[in-house]
Structures are given as C-alpha cells and as structure tokens.
Amino acid sequence: MKMLPEKAMIGVLGGGQLGRMAIEAASALGYRCHVFAPDGDAPATDIAAVSTRADYTDTAALTAFANSVDSVICEFENVPVEAMDMLANHVPVCPGGKALRVAQHRLSEKDNARTLGISTPRYAGVKDGASLADALSRFGGGILKTCRMGYDGKGQMRLAADADPLAAIAHLGSDDLILEEIVDFTAEASFLVARDHQGQIAVWPASINQHRGGILHISEAPALADILTPALWDEGKAAVIAMAEDLELTGVLAAEMFITRDGNLLFNEIAPRPHNSFHWTIEGAETSQFSQLIRVAAGLPMGRVNATGRWRMTNILGEDMPLLDTAMAEPGVYIHRYGKAEARTGRKMAHLNQRID
Numbered sequence: 001m002k003m004l005p006e007k008a009m010i011g012v013l014g015g016g017q018l019g020r021m022a023i024e025a026a027s028a029l030g031y032r033c034h035v036f037a038p039d040g041d042a043p044a045t046d047i048a049a050v051s052t053r054a055d056y057t058d059t060a061a062l063t064a065f066a067n068s069v070d071s072v073i074c075e076f077e078n079v080p081v082e083a084m085d086m087l088a089n090h091v092p093v094c095p096g097g098k099a100l101r102v103a104q105h106r107l108s109e110k111d112n113a114r115t116l117g118i119s120t121p122r123y124a125g126v127k128d129g130a131s132l133a134d135a136l137s138r139f140g141g142g143i144l145k146t147c148r149m150g151y152d153g154k155g156q157m158r159l160a161a162d163a164d165p166l167a168a169i170a171h172l173g174s175d176d177l178i179l180e181e182i183v184d185f186t187a188e189a190s191f192l193v194a195r196d197h198q199g200q201i202a203v204w205p206a207s208i209n210q211h212r213g214g215i216l217h218i219s220e221a222p223a224l225a226d227i228l229t230p231a232l233w234d235e236g237k238a239a240v241i242a243m244a245e246d247l248e249l250t251g252v253l254a255a256e257m258f259i260t261r262d263g264n265l266l267f268n269e270i271a272p273r274p275h276n277s278f279h280w281t282i283e284g285a286e287t288s289q290f291s292q293l294i295r296v297a298a299g300l301p302m303g304r305v306n307a308t309g310r311w312r313m314t315n316i317l318g319e320d321m322p323l324l325d326t327a328m329a330e331p332g333v334y335i336h337r338y339g340k341a342e343a344r345t346g347r348k349m350a351h352l353n354q355r356i357d
C-alpha cells in the first residue's frame with residue numbers, strides 16, 4: 001500500500017486502552033484518529049480527533065466511518081467479522097477478516113494451530129453433557145471454556161474428572177464450549193509478531209507472564225534462557241510466523257503459550273491486536289507494538305523490534321491504585337494511565353514499565 005501522508009485519518013475499532021495507546025503512537029507519527037466504539041466513555045475516545053458512538057452492526061454508521069478514514073485498525077478482537085470485511089472493501093484494514101474470525105473462537109484457533117503443526121494441550125469441542133462427560137473422562141478433568149468472548153479468566157471453570165457435566169454447562173450458560181486438559185506448566189510465555197501489507201515480518205523478544213486471579217499481573221522481557229530455552233524460543237517464533245502468514249495477518253498478533261514441566265511449548269490462544277504482555281515495548285523496544293501497528297496501517301516501513309534492555313510491566317488494577325501513587329514518586333518508572341474514571345476491582349486502570357537490568 002502507499003504511505004499515508006501526515007494528518008491522514010486512521011480509524012480505530014474499539015475504545016479501550018489498547019486503542020488509546022495506538023492513538024498516542026499515531027499522534028507521534030503525525031496521524032489523526034477516528035474511534036468507532038459502542039460505548040461513549042472510553043479511554044480511546046477521550047484522545048481521538050473524531051469519535052463515533054455506534055454499534056458494530058450499524059451499517060449506516062460503519063459506512064460513514066469508512067468514508068472518513070484512510071486505514072483501519074482494530075483494538076478489540078470481538079468486532080464482528082462482517083464489519084471488518086465491509087471496511088476492507090473501502091480501505092486497508094488490520095488485522096484482516098481471517099485473523100479476526102479464527103481468533104474469535106477458541107476451537108478454531110486451536111484447530112488452526114494444530115493444522116500448522118503447532119502443539120496444543122489436548123482439547124475437545126463440547127456441545128452437551130455427553131460430549132463433556134466423554135472429554136472429562138479422557139483428560140481426567142480439565143478447564144471448560146466458552147469458545148467466544150472469554151477474557152481475563154472469565155467464561156471458564158476448572159473441572160474434576162467426576163464433575164457434573166450438565167451443572168458445568170449451565171454455569172457457563174453456553175453450548176459452544178471447549179474442554180482443555182489441565183497443563184502442568186512452569187511458566188507462561190507470549191510471543192508477538194508484526195506483518196505488513198507486503199508480507200514483511202518482525203518478531204519481538206518473548207515475554208514471561210505472571211497472572212493473578214486469571215488477570216495478567218506482571219510481564220518480563222526478553223524471556224531469560226533458563227525459562228525459555230533457545231530451542232523453545234525458535235519454536236515459538238516459528239509458530240507465530242506460521243500463524244501470521246496463514247491468517248494473512250496485517251498488523252500485530254500475540255500468542256500465549258505454556259512452557260510445560262517436561263520442557264515443551266503448548267499453544268493456548270492468539271489475539272490479533274496489541275497485547276497486554278507487550279506493553280513493555282512502549283519504552284523497552286526500538287519500536288513499540290502500538291507504533292508498529294500504526295506503521296503497518298499507514299504503509300510505513302516497519303521499525304526494528306529489539307529490546308533496549310530487560311523490562312518489567314506491572315498492571316495496575318482498580319484495587320492496586322495505592323501502588324500507582326507510590327510509583328509516581330519513583331524516578332525511572334514509566335507510568336501509563338488509561339483515563340478511566342472508576343477504579344473498580346479487577347479493572348485495568350494503568351500499567352508501569354520499569355527497566356530491571
């Protein structure tokens with residue numbers, strides 16, 4: 001695609017903090033942004049040049065949006081594929097319809113990974129009590145997850161082999177489910193790849209992640225070789241490249257993987273957008289995930305993705321606000337607040353980036 005000139009308008013689907021940080025990166029490169037989101041009071045809307053408050057199924061609003069922008073990025077992976085496909089008829093889009101469609105469904109992302117030769121935990125699609133009972137006995141229990149719309153540990157439950165299948169299905173309130181075997185892992189790693197409209201690829205150093213109550217708490221990068229061995233790094237890197245190519249990705253795509261006790265890498269899930277575990281790249285990489293996404297959307301050459309040291313990213317949830325006050329007084333801690341009014345428990349309010357070497 002042709003490079004967009006300064007002041008061109010980049011459309012952003014979704015109004016959350018990922019959109020906000022993408023807009024900050026777009027601004028540094030001289031672009032303006034138009035946010036399209038269903039909720040008005042959103043971190044991205046606050047700093048956008050223009051915003052539209054409408055549902056993703058509102059065709060008239062989407063058409064007006066398409067006519068007002070030069071390129072589109074997506075910060076929310078559950079935007080309907082039809083909306084992305086419609087926009088793609090007008091302007092270049094990130095991440096593209098195929099990446100979005102596969103990433104929106106846990107079963108299709110795992111099937112897709114397997115087809116590409118990427119190892120996954122054992123899993124089975126669950127539609128009813130009989131299919132769940134069968135999978136529970138084969139895996140000796142497992143984690144039951146809704147195939148769609150799950151995030152931050154929501155829409156999932158851990159089940160023992162003798163759990164009541166119908167009660168579990170009723171609890172999750174869906175008949176589109178996946179049961180995964182429980183992985184005995186020593187660490188969780190994530191990988192991030194960028195791919196531009198010409199098919200050029202860049203892969204950032206991997207992050208090692210710690211969760212708290214199902215929500216990402218800390219990421220440290222680049223992953224140390226005693227946690228992610230060079231062989232596993234090669235494997236993870238090859239996996240994200242294979243997925244980016246197969247999904248005809250434009251933009252960025254993150255993959256979460258387990259490092260098992262017996263030294264294997266198992267694929268968990270993908271997100272075809274900037275990822276919380278790579279927020280350290282804002283100060284910690286030559287080109288951040290947000291800046292790279294904007295570069296791809298604007299048809300600029302991609303930037304280098306080397307880390308500039310070792311970095312720790314710490315999420316600040318609603319209940320962690322005192323930690324943020326302390327961090328304010330610490331020189332060398334980079335603070336990113338998302339401009340959210342209400343600090344509810346479990347809500348991502350900000351993150352801290354800090355060099356640790």
Ligand code: AMP
Binds near residue numbers: 151154181214268
């Ligand atoms: P997810 O929404 O799939 O990212 O799951 C949230 C968190 O639950 C992961 O980061 C893991 O800590 C844990 N988890 C998810 N799936 C599994 C699994 N199959 N085995 C063990 N732990 C899991």
